[in-house]
Ligand SMILES: Cc1cc2ncn([C@H]3O[C@H](COP(=O)(O)O)[C@@H](O)[C@H]3O)c2cc1C
């Protein structure tokens with residue numbers, strides 16, 4: 546994938562700040578919404594930012610390692626939840642709906658034949674999910690590139706449909722384990738700090754997951770620090786698809802709304818390939834999965850919400866979208882001290 550992501554230009558910064566500061570409120574009193582408005586204005590290169598046709602892209606994929614016991618749930622939950630997304634019954638359906646955000650669900654490599662399914666984006670790289678990284682690479686270099694290209698295609702299609710902000714979500718049993726390995730390899734944080742309970746492992750399950758992931762690292766003695774090598778070795782198809790979608794979305798000047806631990810693992814890969822992507826990212830929330838705090842600290846960022854969510858699917862991103870709308874609304878709709886005839890500080 547050939548990607549060029551320019552850093553967001555700062556020429557409008559002073560003017561945007563002045564516009565925000567002239568609104569009928571004490572300076573800084575809208576807190577994080579003011580920073581958000583500034584960021585959105587700079588990304589869009591305008592004094593009047595707008596969120597248009599927002600979407601959440603949920604990428605789903607299966608993990609060979611799931612059968613080794615890295616999750617509290619069986620692998621079949623991945624395809625069953627995809628069916629649930631399509632039927633409108635999952636948490637992300639409810640939260641996207643209430644936020645006024647459209648949902649797009651993509652099969653990046655789920656081990657299931659969905660049959661003809663008009664509402665499911667077919668981006669299947671393999672009909673059996675990834676290989677088990679305890680035995681070798683989860684995917685080939687070609688499969689990894691294919692998954693990333695599929696993500697880029699979907700992001701560009703959304704842009705053509707008038708969307709200028711994408712929230713990212715995922716579904717894949719075992720993918721917190723994959724995200725832990727990626728995070729360890731790409732941030733250098735000790736594995737123990739980035740392995741968590743995922744869907745709800747008990748203490749014995751957590752110890753087993755940690756031991757399996759140590760084994761996975763030991764099975765790759767020639768370990769490379771290159772982000773695409775790490776992604777192919779330990780990634781999921783949904784994670785690779787997300788990384789590709791994020792890169793294309795930022796290249797297209799869109800706003801990227803980043804969800805929890807797995808989505809941020811995909812971003813770690815993307816940010817190593819194109820560091821300026823971070824200018825386009827709004828970090829929606831801090832997940833309860835402990836490795837997410839490590840990722841956020843590594844990226845030097847602070848998320849908008851801290852609600853103790855640990856679900857994924859893009860649920861945190863859906864909850865953050867109304868804040869993006871609020872940031873645009875105050876910049877575009879509030880009066881200034883001058884226009885409203887309100888006295889400023891003397
Ligand atoms: C019913 C159900 C719905 C979900 N929706 C998202 N996830 C979340 O849990 C999975 C990751 O956790 P682990 O690595 O422990 O398997 C992902 O599929 C993620 O999106 C779910 C998990 C379950 C069980």
Ligand SMILES: O=C(O)c1cccnc1
Nearest residue numbers: 805806832834855856857
């Ligand atoms: O932070 C997340 O996205 C997350 C945490 C646990 C399980 N699934 C997703």
